[in-house]
Amino acid sequence: MSLTGFTPLETIKRQQKDLMSLTGFTWVILAVIFIVLAVKGDVSALDKKASLPLTHYIMALFYSNSGELDKAVKEYEESLRLDDEAALVHLDFALALIKKNEISRAKDELNYSIKFDPEAIEPHAVLALLNLAQGKPSAAFREYVAALKNASKLNPNNPEVHFYLGALYSELKNNVISEEELKKAIVLKPDYAEALNFLGYTYVENNKRLKEAEDLIKRALKVDPANGAYIDSLGWLYYKQGRLKQAKETLKKAVSLMPDAVIFEHLGDVNFKMKDVGNARFNWQESLKLNPNQDDLKKKIEALKNK
Structure with missing residues (x-):
């Protein structure tokens, strides 16, 4: 789990636009309207040339939202065939390709998106997260940190720029700059839960x-009180403070909302600290089921054999 609560690829897949909340019927109606207007030539305020690629884009979003990714890909391709300089279409096409695990092709589309909209934030951030998800060394996405720094110069009052920079510097183990960027994001947007x-x-x-951390996490929970990742942060804070009973109850709530390897490990650590070896073993084993690549956790479980 990342500090935001999800793995990098999960984070990417959750970054869908408000349009995606429309019902399937609404999507179809929108597409039909554009098609009819284009065919009849009655486009009035709409530009006829632009309406056809837009129609394919709308249908691509619809298919992507409904899980029909092969159809979505065809619509994205047709939209870009008609207008290959649409940065947003390249970006959304990349997100659909990520869902299909076509990572190399997704990177190509992200680079096209950057080419046609150099000031955009999202393509750089997604590229960085893809490199992270693929296990690339930190040097592989330093260039994307630089790109985001450029974006912050172009748009210094955008809190998302500073948030992404903070997240990336954290992955680079540069906590000083990471914290500076995150603070800037919060100053610009005081209710920025992430x-x-x-x-x-x-x-x-x-x-x-830790006192300041508690205030920050509780502010995030005011914005999104049912977020399992934020509740996990609070429970882990209680553990660090030695408030074990509160930590256990909080982490149990977190894991019920979001069964995640890190949260299970945290709960296991609390139970172990409370000398509840049986539940600690169970929690750690559940964590290992969700993420088998945890050598340190395997050692903790192995050490329980003598207890």
């Missing part, structure tokens, strides 16, 4: 400024 939780959890992980 940034509040990220900074709070960073403090908890580094066992510093």
Whole structure:
């Protein structure tokens, strides 16, 4: 799990636009309207040339939203055949390709999106997260940090730029700059839940400024009270503070909302600290089921054999 609560690829897949909340029927109606207007030539305020690629784009979003990814790909391709300089279409096409695990092709589309809209934030951030998800070394996405730094110069008042920079610098183990960027994001947007939780959890992980961390995490929870990742952050804070009973109850709530390897491990750590070896073993084993690539956790479970 990332500090935001999800793995990098999950984070990408959750970054869908408000349009995606429309019902399937609404999508079809929108597409039909554009098609009819284009065929009749009655486009009035709409540009006829633009309406056809837009129609294919709308249908691509519809198919992507409904899980019909092969059909979505065909619509994206047709939209871009008619207008290959549409940066947003390249970006959304990349997100659909990521869902299909066509990562190399997705990267190509993201680079096209950047080419046609150099000031955009999302393509750089998604590229960085893809490199991270693929296990590339930190040097592989330093260039994307630089790209986001450029974006922050072009648009210094955009909190998302600073949030993404903070997240990436955290992955580069540069907590000083990471914290600076996250603070900038929060100043620009005081109710920015992701940034509040990220900074709070960073403090908890580094066992510093725990009182400030508690304030930050609780502010995030005011915005999104049912977020399992944020509740996990609070439970882990209680553990660091030695408030084990509160930690256990909070982490049990978190894992019920979001069964995640990190949260199960946290709950296991709390139970172990409370000398509840049986439940600690169970929690750690559940964590290992969700993410088998945890050598340190395997050692903890192995050490329980003598207890």
